Amino acid sequence: xxxxxxxxxxxxxxxxxxxxxxxxxxxxxxxxxxxxxxxxxxxxxxxxxxxxxxxxxxxxxxxxxxxxxxxxxxxxxxxxxxxxxxxxxxxxxxxxxxxxxxxxxxxxxxxxxxxxxxxxxxxxxxxxxxxxxxxxxxxxxxxxxxxxxxxxxxxxxxxxxxxxxxxxx
Amino acid sequence: xxxxxxxxxxxxxxxxxxxxxxxxxxxxxxxxxxxxxxxxxxxxxxxxxxxxxxxxxxxxxxxxxxxxxxxxxxxxxxxxxxxxxxxxxxxxxxxxxxxxxxxxxxxxxxxxxxxxxxxxxxxxxxxxxxxxxxxxxxxxxxxxxxxxxxxxxxxxxxxxxxxxxxxxxxxxxxxxxxxxxxxxxxxxxxxxxxxxxxxxxxxxxxxxxxxxxxxxxxxxxxxxxxxxxxxxxxxxxxxxxxxxxxxxxxxxxxxxxxxxxxxxxxxxxxx
Numbered sequence: 001x002x003x004x005x006x007x008x009x010x011x012x013x014x015x016x017x018x019x020x021x022x023x024x025x026x027x028x029x030x031x032x033x034x035x036x037x038x039x040x041x042x043x044x045x046x047x048x049x050x051x052x053x054x055x056x057x058x059x060x061x062x063x064x065x066x067x068x069x070x071x072x073x074x075x076x077x078x079x080x081x082x083x084x085x086x087x088x089x090x091x092x093x094x095x096x097x098x099x100x101x102x103x104x105x106x107x108x109x110x111x112x113x114x115x116x117x118x119x120x121x122x123x124x125x126x127x128x129x130x131x132x133x134x135x136x137x138x139x140x141x142x143x144x145x146x147x148x149x150x151x152x153x154x155x156x157x158x159x160x161x162x163x164x165x166x167x168x169x
Numbered sequence: 170x171x172x173x174x175x176x177x178x179x180x181x182x183x184x185x186x187x188x189x190x191x192x193x194x195x196x197x198x199x200x201x202x203x204x205x206x207x208x209x210x211x212x213x214x215x216x217x218x219x220x221x222x223x224x225x226x227x228x229x230x231x232x233x234x235x236x237x238x239x240x241x242x243x244x245x246x247x248x249x250x251x252x253x254x255x256x257x258x259x260x261x262x263x264x265x266x267x268x269x270x271x272x273x274x275x276x277x278x279x280x281x282x283x284x285x286x287x288x289x290x291x292x293x294x295x296x297x298x299x300x301x302x303x304x305x306x307x308x309x310x311x312x313x314x315x316x317x318x319x320x321x322x323x324x325x326x327x328x329x330x331x332x333x334x335x336x337x338x339x340x341x342x343x344x345x346x347x348x349x350x351x352x353x354x355x356x357x358x359x360x361x362x363x364x365x366x367x368x369x370x371x372x373x374x375x376x377x378x379x380x381x382x383x384x385x386x387x388x389x390x391x392x393x394x395x396x397x398x399x400x401x402x403x404x405x406x407x408x409x410x411x412x413x414x415x416x417x418x419x420x421x422x423x424x425x426x427x428x429x430x431x432x433x434x435x436x437x438x439x440x
Contacts, residue, residue, distance in 0.1 A: 003316060003440075004281040004282060004283060004316075004318060004322065005281060005316040005317060005318075006241070006246075006279045006281055006293070006295055006300055006317045006318065006319060007239075007279075007300070007304065007314065007316055007317040008279065008297055008300050008301050008304060010316065010317075011316075
């Protein structure tokens with residue numbers, strides 16, 4: 001309670017208790033302001049971090065790229081499988097083989113393209129060479145890579161190539 | 170700085186556990202009828218004489234720069250012991266009670282209170298024009314007013330700082346135009362009465378009778394009496410001579426004081 005005052009123009013002065021309360025209120029206000037500023041700073045940092053991640057998320061980009069590449073690979077594989085089924089590849093190879101050359105083994109790997117690994121046997125080397133020439137000349141095969149030849153009675157050799165496909169002749 | 174009918178006085182006062190401590194004190198007499206305490210009429214009958222006394226008073230104290238508490242004399246205000254409802258603002262309640270029946274507009278009443286404890290307050294109302302006369306005189310003499318108090322409330326404020334022994338007793342607050350009596354019982358103020366003062370022969374008897382009636386109102390028998398204000402020491406002697414228990418409301422070292430501290434009822438205005 002303020003000191004009694006019968007003045008015609010009283011000036012209500014604060015009591016000691018009022019001043020103590022005022023000082024406590026000022027201290028509380030200062031503490032609240034400090035906490036608020038710290039919170040705003042933390043918020044700004046958090047927003048900045050969020051924005052940074054949103055704009056430049058390396059992990060997410062990497063994941064997306066990897067995922068896209070994976071999806072692209074799967075799509076390509078599916079497309080290649082649809083366009084170049086094994087019977088068709090084997091039929092195309094058979095059409096290029098001379099009469100004394102026969103297929104001893106074949107492995108087809110579908111990816112972005114179709115990788116073909118063959119093991120062929122030829123009674124004569126000339127027939128084997130003629131087969132290589134026909135492969136090289138064929139637009140359906142590329143990247144022809146003949147392996148080491150074995151000549152123990154008959155010629156046996158692995159050949160690696162890529163099947164390119166295309167419309168049937 | 171206090172006004173009364175026969176003098177203006179001022180002191181530098183602080184209060185300790187043992188009572189008031191007076192740094193400096195000066196008193197300047199007033200000519201007869203220069204100041205006439207009254208609740209309705211202008212009190213400063215000869216304002217120039219009062220202003221001159223106030224100038225001299227300032228000079229006697231070395232023209233102090235600090236603000237002064239102006240204390241108006243007994244006899245200028247209407248007072249009442251109040252016990253407002255718990256949900257009422259004490260000042261508003263005092264205004265409501267004290268402005269009923271006053272012979273001037275309620276808006277012209279300056280009202281304030283003295284908390285007494287136990288949910289009770291002493292309220293007082295004084296006419297604005299009366300206060301303005303004193304304020305103008307003080308300002309014209311160079312006094313810087315900090316606030317304004319009334320002698321009966323200031324005195325009771327000081328007496329409350331050292332309640333009567335045992336919590337019961339009668340306090341007599343003397344002014345030159347009026348006096349007040351406060352009855353304490355069980356540590357609480359039970360009654361507060363104000364009367365005009367008659368300083369003719371037999372005053373001690375009349376004051377004793379008023380004290381006894383006030384004690385009866387408060388349910389007290391043979392109470393101890395404390396006295397402050399002009400004439401306090403004389404009354405204490407007279408009452409003691411009659412076998413009553415009477416003492417000064419407060420004491421202070423008297424070296425250099427123009428009067429005893431108990432003669433200055435307004436010392437209670439200071440903190």
